[in-house]
Every structure is written in structure tokens, then in C-alpha cells.
Amino acid sequence: MGMNKLRVILVDDHAVIREGLVSLIDAQSDMQVIAQAGDGREGIEQARLLRPDVVVMDVSMPEMNGIEATRIIKRELAETRILALTAYDNPVYMRQLAEAGATGYVLKRSAAQEVIGAIRAVASGANYFDRAMMNESNAVGSFNAKRLRGEIKSGEITDREQEVLLLTAHGYTNKEIAERLYISVKTVETHKSNVMAKLNLKNRADAVRYALHQGWLRDS
């Protein structure tokens, strides 16, 4: 029976969290904690030694953080699945973990049942990423890019308008543009609102995106 259980290693610098997780996991009939580690380096050593099914990995730890440890474990033990368990809810962390090879990402604030579910999911080879954060990371940025791609009009814009738009995208204020082009601030405002209306740009951020899209600005 013991042979069928999922073998789990916990890597977290907080003993209280590890203890909680041990009780939780050991209470399940299909999994058990076979080792614990307090930092990334120790986690790697344990994983090398024990070749677990799943490593539950914290992100922020002393010595070596969870991202680095995930990368190394995945390089050496392709069969071992990594589930990130962290307090950080920024999608950027999730992306970095995913790139390092983790197939799951759960917040410490989520319900214990979700953690258990996630361990089972990654063990079976599936991906398990926090649902709320997935929605968020889809929403950020890409929404505007999509809108822009779909709605770009190549309307007739005058040279002056293009000039004003370019300077707007380059971060010049209306007053600065007026000084540069030797025209009045009112004229700048008029040009700007005309060209933005023609290209269906809502605000300055849109203007910058448009400029990037047109290749006027480099994104690096």
C-alpha cells in the first residue's frame, strides 16, 4: 500500500508551514511526506537522494530561492513534478516558475483542499495553476494589445499629426511639443485629439502602443 502513495518533499523555510502541510498531506490516504527542507539547496539534495514524485516548493527562501531550485531539480529529475506554493500572487512570479519547470502554482492563502488537489494534479502529469491568477495574467497587457490589433485604422493622418503623435509617444507633454514645433499648445491639443480619434487611440498609453506597433519606438 505504501508503495502506491505519492512521495512528497516539502521545501519551505517556515517550519510552521511545513508542519501544517505534513499533517495535511499525511492525513490523505494517497500521499505522504518523505522529507522536508528549509531552503532550495537542501531541497535539491533531498530530491537527488529520494527522487520524489512531487516537490512542494516555496519561492522566497534563504540560500537558494524556489525558482533556481526548481530549475536545477527539473534538469536532473525530469520525472519529478514541482508544485510552487507561495504567498506571492504576482503573475510574473508564476511565469518565472513555469519557465523554470514548475507545473503547478498555488497560493498559500488558498484552501488546503486546493493544495491537495494541486499535488494530485501535478503528480498525474497535469498542470495546476491558480485560477484567479491565470485570469489576471491573461487580462494584463494582452487585452489592450488585442484591442489595438483588431481596431487599428490606417486612416489618413497628416504629417503634422504624425509628428505630434510621435512626440506624444516619446513622452513629451503638450507644452513641450508646442515649444518643439513652434506652435501653440491649443494647436497641439487639436492635432492630438484629431489623430487619436482617427486612429481610435483612447489615451497616451494607446499612443505609445501604436508607436511601438508602427516601429517608431523600440521595445528594447
Added chain:
Amino acid sequence: MNTPKTLYISFAVAAVGCIVLAGWLFDIGLLRSVAPGLPEMVINTALGFLLCGASLYFACRSDARGGMSDKRVSQVLALIVLALGSLTVGEYLLAMDFGIDRWLMRVGGVNGAEDLPGRMSPHTAFNFLLAGCALLVSIVKVRGGIRPAELLAVMCGMVSLLALVGYVYSVAFLYRISPQTGMALHTAATFLLLSIGILTLHPKAGLMRVVTNDDLSGTIARRLLAASIAIPLLLGWLTMTGQRAQLFDAAMSSSLLVVGNIIVLSTLVWTSARTLDRVDTRRRIAEAARGKLLNRVVGAQEDERRRIARELHDQMGQHLAALSLQLELHQTVLKNDGLDKPLQSAMINDEDGHNSTPHHHTAHLAQVMELARRLSNEVHALAWELRPPELDHLGLQAALSRYVEGWSQRANVKADLVCTGFADKRLNAQAEVALYRIAQEALTNVLKHAHAASVSLVLEQTTAEVVMLIEDDGCGFDTEASGEASNAEQGLGLLGMRERAELGGGKLNIESVSGVGTTLVVRLPLATQEIRGGDGHE
């Protein structure tokens, strides 16, 4: 406001008037003309000085006590002086005799009054006109900080200075236009004194403030003013005396005067410049020290925030997460085992005998878990607000996009952030924190004041600088009206934002049009910042 000096001057001016009146009354020529052969001070002039002195005295007293009656008396006396001066000027202009010149002599029954010249010189009459006006409007303040009384007094002083120069240099034309009448030596001196009296009436206001203040500007102004009056006079007199004694000719005299003036004036310019330079250096040092201090304060604040945030996050947050785990485990155990094990249910009777079922406990536990969950969220939010860990781990873009997103939800204002030119590079930590905090403050302002429908944030990095623009479409405000260091600016926390920007060697500007929106621009130069790569995850 006034000083006792003005009071003494008013006494002195009045005293001169009295003494000369006595000179006329008792026929003492020396009192009337200082030296034989020089123009005499006529009775009307002496009377004018008496009135001027009295007017100055009452003006002085009204300032000290704030009494209306003193002020009225001063003004009435000034009006009489003004009338005396303008009537006499009128006589000269219209070539008429109003009979005022010898009126007092006739009233006083001075014999042979008809033969005496009696009429004051045109300079003197004009000066009384000026002095009367000056005393009349001494209380009046005109917008712009200049008081008309001061200008009038300065003009009066110039006329008397001219006459004095005439006496010192023996150029009669300057004090005596016609052979019969001229400004007496003591008239000129008394006018000069009177002008100074009128000027010192309000030493802390108008033109005088520049001269009388205790700051460096006052010291330099006094030094230069005294020198620019005394030195040309002295040099001129010396060269003229030399020429008259036929030590050298006119050309030589002029040359000496010019050379002397050049030497003296350039020395003055040099010493003044050196004083200013010393002060500038000291100010620069003080500013640098202030910048350093500010830097340290800001740094300490950030460190403290980071420390508390980390503590909240790493200690409280983790303990709360562990607590939640344990509670949930407990709940599971209760659910699974509680109902089918009567022994366990018997064990969890309350101490006071109440029979509580496992069901009951599960409900309680659910409440406790909900509390723990809420507490955990709050701790997390608080720590994040204090200092997002992204700012240290991932950089400005990650931290800012997260903040903007949360702000947009809270504020119910559309917010759009776009970053360009960064690739995977990061700014130095100080610049990142500065920009993050400025954005935070700016968005707080937008929420509080702008009533905007949308905000766009642009973060652009070029080779030379990083620019952050925060632009809203809210109600805007009048940047011109808020003026110098106004309350509006301070209320908006602009001062703090500006300081943050300037600490990084950058600039912060605000453009706002009422009804259209506000644009805030921060530019930080990259020259002073080393750009570091990713956060070592690679």
C-alpha cells in the same frame, strides 16, 4: 514699525525751523545763512521745516500707537506744507505774486519786510511740494511693495544733494538760480535729513526693506549705497581742489577722477562678489547636506517599510497560513471521523455540560477559518501596500503594473500602463523606488482630486533617461494660479514627489488644463545610474 531714529530726525527738522525763525525774529544773520554771503533760509522755509518736522513726528507716533487722530494731524500738517510748496511753485511758473512770501513778516510786524526777498528758491519750493506729498501719502502702500512716499522722498533728497554738491564744489548754479534767491546750505542739509526721516518711517517695507534688512542683501546694499554716494563726492572734491590749486589741469583732473572711480568701484564690486561667492558656497554645502539628509530619511523610511513588510509577510503571514492549514485539517478530521465515532463526540462535550455535536463544532470551525483567511488577506494586503516584494525581486514594471491594476479596481477608474525600452534591464534600486512612490502618490491624487474617467501611465527608457508620464482626463487645476509654493501644491504632495525626483538628479513637471486633465512627467537621467541585469535568476 518706525525706529526712534525717525523721531529724532523729526525733532531735528523742526528744530532747524525754530532756530531760523528765531534768527529772523531776533535778526541774527548767522542763523539765517550759516555764513555771510551765502543765501539765507527765508521765513516760509523755516516755517515749512517746522511743519514737516511736526508732521513726521505725528506720523511716527501714529505708527507706534496706531492712533487715528495722530494720523489726521500729520496729514493736515503735510497738506499745509504741500500748499506752501505748490503755491510758491505756482508763483514761479505763472510769474505772479500771491502775497504768501512776506505774509508772515507782515503779520509779525518785521520792519522793512517789503524789501526782503522773502520768497524761497524754486528748488526749495519744489522740495516742499515733494516732501508734503510724501508725508501725506506716507501711510499709503501701492501694490508691488513700492510706496509712493519713498520715491517722492528720494527725489526730494536728490534735489537737496544737488544743492549740497553745489556748496561743496562751489558751483553756485546748483543751489542758486538767480542772484536774489537760492537754497540755503542748511535748507539743503535739512531736506536731506527730512528725506531720510521719511524713508526710515517704514524701514521694513518697500524700498527700504532692501537696505535695512539684516541679511546679506542689506549689508551689501548699505555698503554700496554709502560708497556710491560718498566716494564720487570725495574724489570729485579732491581732484577739483587740486585743479583749483593749479596742481594739474582739467584733463588731468578728469583722468584722476575716472581712474579713482574705476579703482574704487571695481574694488567694491570685487568685495561684494567675494561675499556673495562665500555665501553661495555655504549655501551649496548646506543644500548638499540637505540632499544627503533627505536621501537618508527617504532611505531609512524605505528600509523600515521593507523590514515591516517582510516581517508581516514572513512571520505573521506564514503563521496565519499554517494556522489555516491546521484548521482545515481539523475540519477534515471532524468531518471524516466525528460522526461515526460516538466516543469522539462524547469527548468534545463542553466543560459546563453543554452537549455540543460535532456538527456544531464544524460550523464554529468554519467561522474561525473564515476569520483566519480574512486576517491572512489583510496582512498580505498591508505588507504589500507598505512595500511590494516585486519591487525588490522583479523590478519596477512588475510592481507598478500590479499596483496600477489594484488601484484601478479600488478607484473604479480605467488605468492603462505601458512600458517601453526596458527589455529585461532594470533601473537601479533607488530610481525604481522613487518612480514607484511617485506613481503611487500621483495615483492617490488622481483618486482624491481629479474625478478622472481614465488614467494612462507611460514608462519609457531611452539611452539617456527614463521618463514616466501619468496622464488623467480629470478636472485638472490651474497650475499658474497655484503660484509659488502654494498650498495647492503642498496639498497635492507635489513637494514630496518633486524631492523624490530631484534626489535622483531628475525633474518633475506638472501640466494641467482645467477641464481637460493633468499630466505629470518625471525624468530621471540614466547617466548617474548603473543599469543592472535581471535579479540573478538566470
